[in-house]
Amino acid sequence: MKLKQLMNNFLQDFLNKEKIEFRDWNISVNNKEGYGDYSSNIALKLAKILKKSPIEIAKKIADHQNTTKNIFTISASLPGFVNFHISDIYYQEILDQIINEAENFGKKKKLNKSANVEFVSSNPTGPLTVGHGRQAILGDMVSNILTWNGYDVTREYYYNDAGKQMRVLAESCYAKYAQLIGRDVEIPENGYVGKYLDEIAKKIVDRYGKDLKDNNSVFRDFTEKEIFTNIESTLDSIGIKFDVFTKEGTFYKNGAIKNVLEILKEKDLSYEKDGAVWFKTSSLDKDEDKVLVKSTGEPTYRLPDIAYHADKVDRGFDLIVDIFGADHIDTYPDVILGLKCLDKKTDHIKVIIHQFVTIKKGGEIVKMSTRKANFITLDELNDELSSDIIRYFFIMRGANSHLDFDLDLAKDESEKNPVYYLQYANARISNLLKRYDKEISGDEEIDYTLLKEKDEIALIKLLSEFPNKMEEVSHSLEPRKIATYLEDVAGAYHKFYGNHKVINLEDLNLSFARKKLCEATKIILKNGLSILGISAPERM
RNA sequence: GCCCCGGUAGCUCAGCUGGAUAGAGCAACGGAUUUCUAAUCCGUAGGUCACAGGUUCGAAUCCUGUCCGGGGUACCA
Structure with a gap:
């Protein structure tokens, strides 16, 4: 810089x-x-x-x-x-800086600024799928990137504990329960049929007996709790923890939703038609109006989302990041519009939309839907692959590209996975440094100007770009760019390693300078990998 | 209908705030192994950057149109 x-x-x-x-x-x-x-x-x-x-x-x-x-x-x-x-000396001197600053090299000082990153936000109607996995990992890495760049980051999970989906879930659960104890009850249309509900129904029988009626709140509350506990443990297994969980119900209880409706009505931005309340988005450069409250009296997702976002804005974050799946592509602009109508600040909100994940299993693409039970869960993925590989696979493609996750390939060819290429470079260095200490005792005079081979300068040049890279990523919020950069660093190191001997008893000064180059490389690899949440093993 | 994403080597994809000879991995072929860890390295081969116009000193990159593929969306979220 x-x-x-x-x-x-x-x-x-x-x-x-x-x-x-x-x-x-x-x-x-x-x-x-x-x-x-x-x-x-x-x-x-x-x-x-x-x-x-x-x-x-x-x-x-x-x-x-x-x-x-x-x-x-x-x-x-x-x-x-x-x-x-650029003169060699400039590059050579950077090594000193990298080694001195170590794990802080390229890291920004605390900005005294706060950021809120909302991600996953899956309703507790079933286990997390691989689609959620992509979002979870993306969100986690974006949070890490912001932390690295000096933000105080809050990771937030928002979910709907009050809407129609949860009601249908409760009804489905009751049906499973009823079937289990011999009552003749059908799963409602558009209900949930997943196996996880059978297990929950079984637990309900064990704990509450066989006399529950269909309107018992156990079917909602117990199910929600069970599923949510499962979601948290799944996230935990890939190293993700949230700071704040926000429930949609809050905004009904505290009147925020009602308040939004009132303000919009006052400003003549909403009206009633066919028993529903409409948001006059057509008067705000939109093609058509959108429904805020259905004729059944239930709000659509837009309304509570506006109230929730208004709340986030009011909490005073300097940066708000929303990570949504492609199903929100048409809807988040309505939420932003809603905020503007409430006279809320919106220019500090960044929305990252990611395309969906398709899973290839046995050469076939599995189409996923939580409601129909043909999905692959994040847990299943986790059973078969390490967290490192899952993390890397999910950010190998840009967020707005479709991601074809070939399960068989991820397993069978895991040794060819680029993540190993990165980790191997780190393990190689670790081993070399140990070896160095064994064979050469005592430090020599540091003379970085001895590092003038093409491969050496090329490597240092790459290392020196790390701070720029992180700065760039703090704006684009694209973890993939870190991965690509680290692959370049690993490549340059492997090349250097292949062409030049580090430990050379005939020339201790050169050996020492090269050792320092190895140390600097290790620092960069480790710093980068830590932002991605991927381990940097000493041995492989 | 409307909206989003993509089309670059045999395959998977980078590159896209316009810049010099379009890159990497895998696959193919040839080489390096008494190794500082070969999960590596070196080399060869492989391209009308979907197509057609336009803007520019300069376009894979920006604009317009067309074609192909994937996905989303309607008082479900």
Whole structure:
């Protein structure tokens, strides 16, 4: 980051001297050989304004007085790029910084800012499926990213304990109970039929006996509690814990929902039609109006969601992140609109929508629905795969791409999984460091300038980009980018390792410098993996 | 109907706030193994970036249209 600032300052200095008013340039990492480490398009952009050829401008910039020659030199190349050649010394010195700051390298200081990340938020109507798993892991990593970047993060789980779904669940549970004790009761239409309900029904028989009537609250409360306990233990097994659980029922009890309706009515943003209450979204740039309260008197999900979000905004977070499945794609804009109508701040709300997961099992795609019982649970996945692999698989694809999770492949070819590639690099280093201590006793003088091989510089260059990477990810909130970066680091390390001997009794100074490079690499791998919640084993 | 996502090597996908010769893994083929852990490395081969226009000095990337695939959605959430 400091480096980029120096390069920007240099360009700005040139512009100042030439009295040119201009901002729209960028500096990007350059992996092409012979064109330096970083390049800027500034001359190409300036060409039009100055009405001169880009290469002419680039050359002029390259000739501009550079007060930081020990850090970089500048050249121009066709069609008009300005190239920065970073000196080896700059990179070599970064190693010192990485090793000194260790687990804090690239980490932001506390910002004194708070963030709320809402995810999973699955209603307790059944076990978590692999679809929830994707969201759970995405949310957890996004939370980690924010924490790393200085936010005080609250992980929140919101669920509906009051709506129609829970009523249907209770009815389904009663039907299972009744069937178990010989009463002739059918599972309601659109009811839940999963096996987990049989087990719960059995528990109810054991605990409460056979005389319960269908309207007994046990069927709702006990079932909810059972399922919720199961959900929490599932999440726990992949290393996820929440700070706050919020129930929809709260907003009925405290009047918040009623309040939303009243405000909308006052502002003439709602009306009654066909026995339902409608949200006048058509007057707010929407194609059609949406229902807030059904003709049955039950609110749709929109209404409590608006009340809930208003509550989150009122709690004063500096950043609110909502992670939803693709089924919310049409609905969250209504919630945001609702907030605006209530005069709530909304520009600090980030919504991450992720596409669904399909599971391939035995070459066939399993279509999942909680209601029909043909889903694969997160627990089942967890039984067969390690938490590390599950975590990695779920973020290998961008959130808005469909994820085909091939179960057989994940199991059978688990040794080819990229997560091992990362972990292996770490294990290799760990082993090497142990070996080093055994074979070479006592430290030599540190001389980082001995690290001038191409593979060494390339590795350090990558390591030095870690803080930039984390900064970038704090805005994009894409954990996958960390994974991709770490794969690059591991790759560069394996390459270095393959081509150069670290322990060399003939040259202890070089050995020591290389050992330090290994240590720095390990720090970066560990820091990155810890944000992903993936372990960094010492041995494999 | 409306909305979202995708179409890049044989396969799975990166790259998409426009930049130099489009990358990686797997699969294929050839090499490195008395190893500082080969779960690795080196090399070869593999491409009309779905298609057609447009904007630009410059397009896989931005805009428009078309085709193909996946998904969501209606007083269920």
